[in-house]
Structures are given as structure tokens and as C-alpha cells.
Amino acid sequence: MRPRPIQANTVKAKKLIRCITSLEGEMTSEEHRLLVDLLQSGKRRGMHLEIGTGAGGTLCVMLNAFTCENRPRFVAVDKMGYFPNQLEIVKKNLARYGFDEKTVEIRVAKSDAAFIHAEAANERYDFILIDGSHKVRAVMGDLRWSRLVNVGGLICLHDYSHRFLGVQMAVNHFLRRNQNYQRVARAGSLIALHKTALATRREVTRSDEFYASILHLPLKLITKWSRKKEQKWHSFCQ
Ligand SMILES: C[S@@+](CC[C@H](N)C(=O)[O-])C[C@H]1O[C@@H](n2cnc3c(N)ncnc32)[C@H](O)[C@@H]1O
Numbered sequence: 359m360r361p362r363p364i365q366a367n368t369v370k371a372k373k374l375i376r377c378i379t380s381l382e383g384e385m386t387s388e389e390h391r392l393l394v395d396l397l398q399s400g401k402r403r404g405m406h407l408e409i410g411t412g413a414g415g416t417l418c419v420m421l422n423a424f425t426c427e428n429r430p431r432f433v434a435v436d437k438m439g440y441f442p443n444q445l446e447i448v449k450k451n452l453a454r455y456g457f458d459e460k461t462v463e464i465r466v467a468k469s470d471a472a473f474i475h476a477e478a479a480n481e482r483y484d485f486i487l488i489d490g491s492h493k494v495r496a497v498m499g500d501l502r503w504s505r506l507v508n509v510g511g512l513i514c515l516h517d518y519s520h521r522f523l524g525v526q527m528a529v530n531h532f533l534r535r536n537q538n539y540q541r542v543a544r545a546g547s548l549i550a551l552h553k554t555a556l557a558t559r560r561e562v563t564r565s566d567e568f569y570a571s572i573l574h575l576p577l578k579l580i581t582k583w584s585r586k587k588e589q590k591w592h593s594f595c596q
Pocket residue numbers: 382383384385409410411412413414415416417435436437438439440467468469470489490491496
């Protein structure tokens with residue numbers, strides 16, 4: 359599917375255009391600092407993953423948290439339809455920092471399809487950053503990747519805030535259902551979860567997916583309504 363042209367009349371679109379033109383990540387410096395601190399702590403050398411890479415700004419920040427010698431294997435999963443020429447822009451961003459194509463394995467795919475392949479290949483991760491679709495069903499789906507996280511590993515999620523109820527509600531539900539994950543840090547809307555023990559059952563089950571699908575429509579309507587109010591307020595203030 360071709361990405362739609364971007365119309366810069368919403369807060370989100372303005373943020374997106376800023377990110378494409380500056381090639382910076384879509385996170386604040388406070389959130390990036392926390393990410394770097396977490397990446398540099400704990401000597402996690404297993405595979406690292408970003409789900410939803412945008413223009414690759416945060417990916418570059420994460421890669422820069424390591425030296426060439428101690429950088430773990432990085433994978434980025436993105437369906438690459440966020441804006442025109444997204445994959446080329448990500449590659450340009452990586453090149454800007456001197457990273458060659460071998461530094462990160464970019465998988466152009468939807469998170470759910472990429473998960474099926476990763477699970478079949480028996481992959482294991484020490485670190486996952488989830489920043490793909492913020493819809494509750496999608497976030498719940500992304501949380502399935504926790505099955506592939508080693509004990510001691512970290513899962514970070516961006517946009518865990520009341521502005522993105524899909525992220526907030528999926529994460530809260532996940533934490534209620536999985537006592538072997540603990541919140542360990544938060545900066546801005548970035549939250550970090552620590553896997554403290556092996557799961558005794560699947561972290562995300564059919565019933566969790568059902569829970570997310572029930573919430574999907576009400577959350578969509580609430581988000582639409584609050585974005586409209588936000589936009590009106592924004593244009594009033596300008
Ligand atoms: C908010 S941006 C990511 C920003 C990036 N993490 C940063 O900090 O700069 C969201 C990204 O998720 C991707 N995305 C959305 N839904 C997805 C899905 N189901 N599977 C894979 N990628 C997805 C979009 O293409 C987009 O690049």
C-alpha cells in the first residue's frame with residue numbers, strides 16, 4: 359500500500375514532519391537518555407529489537423549507546439508505510455552516523471508476521487523497544503514478542519500515556535496478567551519492564567487478544583474525540 363501524503367494540520371503530522379526533516383527520533387531527550395542508560399546497564403549482549411522505527415532516529419541513538427566492539431545484534435521491524443521513501447530515509451539516517459547495512463537487520467514487515475518468523479526461528483532477545491502502532495489490539499499483539507525475551511531482559515514501550523490509551527491499557531492489562539514482569543523505569547512516556555522469571559504460560563493469550571478487541575472501538579472513538587478537541591485548542595492558541 360502506498361503511504362498517504364502528509365498533511366501538516368495536526369500535532370501528530372507536525373511532529374512527524376519534524377522527525378523526517380531533522381532525522382531525529384520521535385522521543386524526547388529525556389526518553390533517549392533513559393534508553394541509553396538502560397542499554398548500557400546490565401551487560402545484555404543478546405539480540406536487540408525495535409518494533410516501529412520511523413525515520414530511524416531512536417534506532418541511531420540506541421546503536422550509538424555501544425561501541426563497534428560491544429554492540430549486540432540489532433533488528434528493526436517496520437512495515438515502512440509511515441511516509442514516502444521511509445526505508446531510504448532510515449538508511450540515509452544510519453549512513454549519517456557511519457553505520458553500514460550490516461549494523462542493523464531491517465525487516466520490512468508487519469510486527470505480527472515478523473513475530474511468527476522470529477518465533478519459528480527460535481530467536482531470543484535481551485531488549486525490545488515497542489513503538490509501532492499505538493492501537494490497543496496492535497500493542498497487545500506486539501507484547502507477544504515478550505515470549506522471546508530472555509529472563510533478565512527488558513521491554514520498553516513508548517507513548518505509555520493518557521494521550522495513547524491503547525498503549526496504556528494494553529500495558530496495564532499485560533502487567534496485571536504477568537507477575538513476572540516489573541516496571542523498572544519511566545521517563546516521559548517511555549516505560550521499561552523487566553522480565554524477572556520464565557513465564558508459566560503464554561504472556562498474551564487468546565483471552566487477552568479478545569480483551570483488546572473489545573476495547574478497540576471505544577478507544578478509537580475516545581481518541582478521535584480528544585484529538586479533535588486538542589486540534590481546536592491548538593488552532594485557538596496560534
Ligand atoms: C511512532 S513511529 C516510530 C518512531 C521511532 N521509534 C522513533 O522513536 O523515532 C511508528 C512506526 O511504526 C511503524 N508501524 C506501525 N504499525 C506497524 C506494524 N503493525 N508493524 C510494523 N511496523 C509498524 C510505522 O511504519 C512507523 O514507522
